Amino acid sequence: MGSDLSEVVLVEQAGAVCRITLNRPDKLNALNDGIFEALAGALGEAEADVGCRAILLAGTGRGFCAGQDLTDALPDDLGRALETRYNPLVRQLRSLPKPVVCSVQGVAAGAGMNLALACDIVVAGRTARFSEAFVRIGLVPDAGGTWFLPRLAGEARARGLAMLGEPITGEQAAAWGLIWTAVEDGSELAEAERIADQLAALPTRAIGLMKRGFAAATVNSLDAQLALECILQREAGRSADFQEGVAAFREKRAPHFSGTP
Numbered sequence: 018m019g020s021d022l023s024e025v026v027l028v029e030q031a032g033a034v035c036r037i038t039l040n041r042p043d044k045l046n047a048l049n050d051g052i053f054e055a056l057a058g059a060l061g062e063a064e065a066d067v068g069c070r071a072i073l074l075a076g077t078g079r080g081f082c083a084g085q086d087l088t089d090a091l092p093d094d095l096g097r098a099l100e101t102r103y104n105p106l107v108r109q110l111r112s113l114p115k116p117v118v119c120s121v122q123g124v125a126a127g128a129g130m131n132l133a134l135a136c137d138i139v140v141a142g143r144t145a146r147f148s149e150a151f152v153r154i155g156l157v158p159d160a161g162g163t164w165f166l167p168r169l170a171g172e173a174r175a176r177g178l179a180m181l182g183e184p185i186t187g188e189q190a191a192a193w194g195l196i197w198t199a200v201e202d203g204s205e206l207a208e209a210e211r212i213a214d215q216l217a218a219l220p221t222r223a224i225g226l227m228k229r230g231f232a233a234a235t236v237n238s239l240d241a242q243l244a245l246e247c248i249l250q251r252e253a254g255r256s257a258d259f260q261e262g263v264a265a266f267r268e269k270r271a272p273h274f275s276g277t278p
């Protein structure tokens with residue numbers, strides 16, 4: 018592998034938040050085999066750890082992530098590379114039954130942009146630069162880009178972003194509905210931490226069920242989705258956190274959610 022996995026991705030537990038930080042700042046956190054392996058491992062551990070109730074994904078240095086490491090030996094079959102590296106990562110983020118908050122400073126380019134879009138809540142600096150840089154090197158958006166972009170920003174903006182490959186700012190990304198919010202440059206990580214802390218104190222099981230609902234809604238009819246909501250709500254209704262939420266309301270006090278599955 019040539020690099021220590023614990024160095025290319027830093028993992029730290031802060032209360033009930035698991036912080037996962039891409040750490041190749043000299044390459045703007047470009048993605049290589051080591052990062053993929055370490056990231057998959059860190060996300061798997063965060064999922065298994067009942068003490069972890071929210072995940073914060075960030076990058077060190079002046080950029081969040083510049084996409085695929087283009088200085089690495091490039092595979093002959095890029096489709097195979099997606100099947101083995103990018104697609105499992107995007108699926109893992111989307112199916113993880115815990116909220117994932119992403120902090121973006123500086124660039125989020127190519128698969129780096131789409132990695133951010135695969136997270137649940139994205140906070141960026143106002144002048145962060147999001148770009149579907151693929152076209153500049155003769156590729157198509159991957160890591161879910163052709164799926165995320167039209168759903169989040171609409172068809173017209175999706176096509177413009179993908180075909181022109183020009184960067185938009187964090188402020189623009191927020192205005193277009195691609196991300197949750199843009200904040201003053203330099204305060205994106207603190208805001209993402211604040212949101213992750215907030216999420217970690219909420220009913221984790223219900224949030225995991227919401228993710229299932231949103232995932233299914235992309236293909237379901239309204240009828241099928243209404244039926245699914247019965248299943249999800251039945252499960253949420255059996256949770257200790259539902260009992261606690263209702264009890265707290267009746268007793269006019271703040272709830273203390275345990276997040277137990």
Ligand code: T3D
Binds near residue numbers: 047129151154
């Ligand atoms: O292979 C497969 O599996 C297919 C999958 C593909 C998925 C993809 O993500 S394709 C898209 C790949 N990413 C890009 O095309 C972006 C390439 N980078 C850039 O265009 C620019 O670096 C940025 C616009 C992102 C930032 O520009 P700037 O001027 O702020 O920084 P810089 O000076 O270009 O970069 C700083 C350093 O990071 C520099 O290294 P150096 O010269 O100081 O030693 C640069 O080479 C390095 N760097 C930036 N991006 C990458 C990278 N190194 C490797 N791979 C990169 N993607």
